Amino acid sequence: VQLQASGGGLVQPGDSLTLSCAASGIMFSRCSLAWFRQAPGKDREFVLAITWGGKNAAVADSVKGRFAGSRDNAKNTLYLQMNSLKPEDAAVYYCAARWDVSGGYSDREDGFQYWGQGTLVTVSS
Numbered sequence: 001v002q003l004q005a006s007g008g009g010l011v012q013p014g015d016s017l018t019l020s021c022a023a024s025g026i027m028f029s030r031c032s033l034a035w036f037r038q039a040p041g042k043d044r045e046f047v048l049a050i051t052w053g054g055k056n057a058a059v060a061d062s063v064k065g066r067f068a069g070s071r072d073n074a075k076n077t078l079y080l081q082m083n084s085l086k087p088e089d090a091a092v093y094y095c096a097a098r099w100d101v102s103g104g105y106s107d108r109e110d111g112f113q114y115w116g117q118g119t120l121v122t123v124s125s
Contacts, residue, residue, distance in 0.1 A: 001025040001114050005095050008119035015085050015123075021078040021095030021116050028076040032057075032100040034112065035069060035080045037091035037121075044094065048080065049105040057105035063089070085123045092118040 007019040019035070032051055038044040049058040050069045059067065063082075070079045078095050096112035106112065 003116035005116035005119040010122045019080040029073040031097040039091040
């Protein structure tokens with residue numbers, strides 16, 4: 001099983017950025033997915049969870065209205081569209097997947113079996 005996150009980079013406050021996470025070795029369409037992030041010196045935190053069908057089932061208050069997740073089951077790829085980026089959004093972003101027979105979701109780190117390696121987002125003027 002491999003999750004490969006990509007798309008991070010240096011952006012200015014107010015910019016937009018889209019992260020991708022390509023999965024292999026799993027039945028992607030039966031996995032619930034999520035994005036987490038970890039800023040320097042801080043614990044990893046939940047960002048957004050996505051169900052089988054692509055519903056944003058849970059979104060952290062800090063990014064609500066600015067970030068949106070989506071998935072393309074045909075391409076085994078998860079996305080995170082980030083708009084109106086702020087300096088406090090700077091972090092390493094991780095994608096995560098879990099086998100989910102019920103079509104639900106999780107917002108807990110310990111709920112996920114599979115993790116990507118992370119992609120760095122820097123927000124600075």
